[in-house]
Amino acid sequence: MAASRQITSMEVKTSEDHLKVNKMKKKVLRKQVRAQHTLMRHEGIDCVSHATQSLVIANAGLGNGMSRCQLLRILEEYGLVETLLMLPNKPYSFVKYGTTEEAKKAFDALNGKEVTLEDFGQNIVLYINFVEKVFWQNAAPASLPPGLMVIEKIISPEEEKRMLECIDWIGDEDTENAEKTLKHRRVKHFGYEFCYDNNNVDKEKPLPGGLPEICGLFLEKCLKQGYIKHKPDQLTVNQYEPGQGIPPHIDTHSAFEDEIISLSLGAEIVMDFKHPDGHTVAIMLPRCSLLVMTGESRYLWTHGITPRKYDVIQASELGPKVGTITADVRDLTLNRRESRTSFTFRKVRRSPCNCIYPFVCDSQKGQQRQVQPSFPHNEMEASKLEQEYVHKVYEEIATHFSSTRHSPWPQIVEFLRSLPKGSIVADVGCGNGKYLGINKDLYMVGCDRSENLVDICGEKNFQAFVCDALAVPIHSGSCDACISIAVIHHFSTAERRLATIRELARLLRPGGTALIYVWAMEQEYKNKKSKYLKEKNGSRDKEEEISTGTAQRPPSDQLPASSSQDSACSDQLLSDTKDEGGGAKPVADSRLPVHTNRTSFHSQDVLVPWHLKGGTKKKGGSVDTELFPAGSKESQEISPVFHRYYHVFCEGELEAMCRSLDCVRVQKSYYDQGNWCVVLEKL
Known part of the structure; x- marks a missing residue:
């Protein structure tokens, strides 16, 4: 009788375990189906019920903090990964395995699996569906905005160190070389103070001391190389911590001459450029590189830095280190930002701007009056x-x-x-x-x-x-x-x-x-x-x-x-x-x-x-x-x-x-x- 009662007890325990497992499977299935519907409704991604070589993985994308390196390590346990596609700002990824059997093995093992995002310490659950094909745009890199250049390694690490050390963020608080802590960054001006209330400078009130002495040799080099035609007399130094940025803007036409150059020190960062028609280009600015904006890129395109702690960049060491970021969406990953300091040099303008973009030019506002058309008579x-x-x-x-x-x-x-x-x-x-x-x-x-x-x-x-x-x-x-x-x-x-x-x-x-x-x-x-x-x-x-x-x-x-x-x-x-x-x-x-x-x-x-x-x-x-x-x-x-x-x-x-x-x-x-x-x- 005792043996019989023990068997019954074990059977009950086994039955309870089966119920728990079935309950978990049903929960995963519900969320998998919900993910499938969400992908179709919002992204137009067609999932299929039969096994294929390709999978779409919800909750595993650049948009929710999954890096390429971490996702590859997880996926490669189940077979040869032919393609891994991670789209910018999307919380899902596509993977194509060498065989359907490998894809099915990954599906069975990973659907409903909980993982921890390495850099965020946050637990997420993967929900996986089969898809017929993995689509991507493997286009050539988008061209840079006209008039824009990025020159890598314009200065040496030693020069970078000396330039960073010349900025005393604390010692000269009482001087007229004003330091300001803005909402999104810390900033200091030399030569002329940039006034954020009117986005201009008071040309009659130069700051004492001019530009830091160490900048002289660097600017001479830029003049000699032809990056600028006028020697700058105004410098804005911005210090960005991870998560900080600057809103999209165009430097005021009437305030400065054509060429604007910006030196990136301490860390790399992605800067976003946008044309008035909505076209955007993300540009990687490597450490110790110089950004040169002239012509259309300076006068017409906005530029800004999105406040975030990670940038989407090219993953491959062999890929382009500078240029547009979306050259090949099969090779994107996340990159943690570090503290970056920019030296932006400008030449104060002494005459009105006569650029060819009057509708964004404050010097020419009101001059281009459109003649109103007449009511049609035929x-x-x-x-x-x-x-x-x-x-x-x-x-x-x-x-x-x-x-x-x-x-x-x-x-x-x-x-x-x-x-x-x-x-x-x-x-x-x-x-x-x-x-x-x-x-x-x-x-x-x-x-x-x-x-x-x-x-x-x-x-x-x-x-x-x-x-x-x-x-x-x-x-x-x-x-x-x-x-x-x-x-x-x-x-x-x-x-x-x-x-x-x-x-x-x-x-x-x-x-x-x-x-x-x-x-x-x-x-x-x-x-x-x-x-x-x-x-x-x-x-x-x-x-x-x-x-x-x-x-x-x-x-x-x-x-x-x-x-x-x-x-x-x-x-x-x-x-x-x-x-x-x-x-x-x-x-x-x-x-x-x-x-x-x-x-x-x-x-x-x-x-x-x-x-x-x-x-x-x-x-x-x-x-x-x-x-x-x-x-x-x-x-x-x-x-x-x-x-x-x-x-x-x-x-x-x-x-x-x-x-x-x-x-x-x-x-x-x-x-x-x-x-x-x-x-x-x-x-």
């Missing part, structure tokens, strides 16, 4: 206006524009999800393809006038092509549905707007439906303000220009429903927009007004500003802190601005335009947060 003028103030603008701002397009609008999503499975849908004016992937049960194709926006769709693996909304190269009657979101208001005459709606109807089969959104002149409807009017920071994504600090879809002040402006709108419907010659009726003042953001619309036909790289909302308006540091005088007065043509629709105008077509009927007409919207059906 088809040719309308086409030219749209080419200049719609097509060209979206090509210029495409990258930035796309970065503000994140959240789909609920009623548009509802329309797409209500369509039958397998429906063929055309998104005419698809932009960056925000709606092309909403409903996987539909076959959606997009088109847009902007080649750059269509390229962005292609990068997301969406089907899209370039065309004009007035002539879409799709067979008549071949679509079950169409959407046109924030497109028709860019056409500058009533005839062209009507022709666009007629083109949408042509694409539809009988019984097919189309959803159209256009900007509304009324920003308050039925005594209720648009929610975007309430959000003063404009931080939510909106179908048109909702992003912090950009020129946004301009909410209006309160407009009572009975206002004279509404009355004027309601009288100016389709039948009233033609003159005897068949052209559009011009506005009272033939010059198109430039709209002031977040104010009432005073004209239906306006130019709406887009500030290319918006920063933060400041008292007095949107400021461009990508080009000038927040708080500076320049940041409140200068920003690259593009103007886009809009015809804002009055209540009933879009519906009346649709009803004028015999081939469609209006199913629904409604107002949605500053937009007039119509659902029409092909008869």
Whole structure:
């Protein structure tokens, strides 16, 4: 009996152990599936259920602190690693093994495994899925910004030591060679003090003592080698501890001459350069190297150091030690920052800057006044206006524009999800393809006038092509549905707007439906303000220009429903927009007004500003802190601005335009947060 009772007890214990193991396996499986869904939803990574040579490893990436060296050690225990791909700022990695069996062995051993990040002391759990292929861009290194050079080993370690020792951070606190401890770094000025309140120097108040004596020989060397044309008379010394940085900025044009040189001492670091079109280049600045900025790189590109304790760099000793960091994404790793000191030399400018970049030049502000275009009076003028103030603008701002397009609008999503499975849908004016992937049960194709926006769709693996909304190269009657979101208001005459709606109807089969959104002149409807009017920071994504600090879809002040402006709108419907010659009726003042953001619309036909790289909302308006540091005088007065043509629709105008077509009927007409919207059906 005793033996029997003992066996029963052991069986119970074994059963409990099995339950615990099964419970853990189920937990890992749930999190693995959740990781799979997250990867697909946010990154577009397709995981598969069958074993392959390639794996995607969630929670093991440069973005969450996993170094290449540590991950390789873990992975190589299970077989030959052919490729390890670690993308900048991503919390996952791809690995390809020599055989499927090795990949399966790693999958079985590592899925749900807890590891400790070496440099962070933090425990993480790996979640692994199979993928068919490991994709990477093995492109040649991106070229440096024009006018930028990095010269390695410009000084010896002995010279570096002497230059660092010449800076007394404590001993001369009482002198006029002021030391400042800024929020993100420690700084000291020589020759002239740089004033951060106006990003300039007082040219009438040089600091006593000039530049440190030890800098003389170094600057003579730079002059002799041709790195600079003018001998600097101003020096800023910055000391950065790990985790510190400097915001993106352009050194004030009126303050300094063309050449700016910066010596990196004590440690290497990655500096980020950004063009106004959004293009970025990460540059490694090795220890004892000299950064030379002239021309475009000095006047147009912002440069800054992101505050962080680790940089993403090339892992291979054989790889380039200087240059762009993303030359080969198969060879990236993390590098712990150390204390770095920079010596930045400049020559104080004594005359106004006359560079070729007036829209970012404080010396030339106000000199380049754009002549406002006139309201178009015929088809040719309308086409030219749209080419200049719609097509060209979206090509210029495409990258930035796309970065503000994140959240789909609920009623548009509802329309797409209500369509039958397998429906063929055309998104005419698809932009960056925000709606092309909403409903996987539909076959959606997009088109847009902007080649750059269509390229962005292609990068997301969406089907899209370039065309004009007035002539879409799709067979008549071949679509079950169409959407046109924030497109028709860019056409500058009533005839062209009507022709666009007629083109949408042509694409539809009988019984097919189309959803159209256009900007509304009324920003308050039925005594209720648009929610975007309430959000003063404009931080939510909106179908048109909702992003912090950009020129946004301009909410209006309160407009009572009975206002004279509404009355004027309601009288100016389709039948009233033609003159005897068949052209559009011009506005009272033939010059198109430039709209002031977040104010009432005073004209239906306006130019709406887009500030290319918006920063933060400041008292007095949107400021461009990508080009000038927040708080500076320049940041409140200068920003690259593009103007886009809009015809804002009055209540009933879009519906009346649709009803004028015999081939469609209006199913629904409604107002949605500053937009007039119509659902029409092909008869």
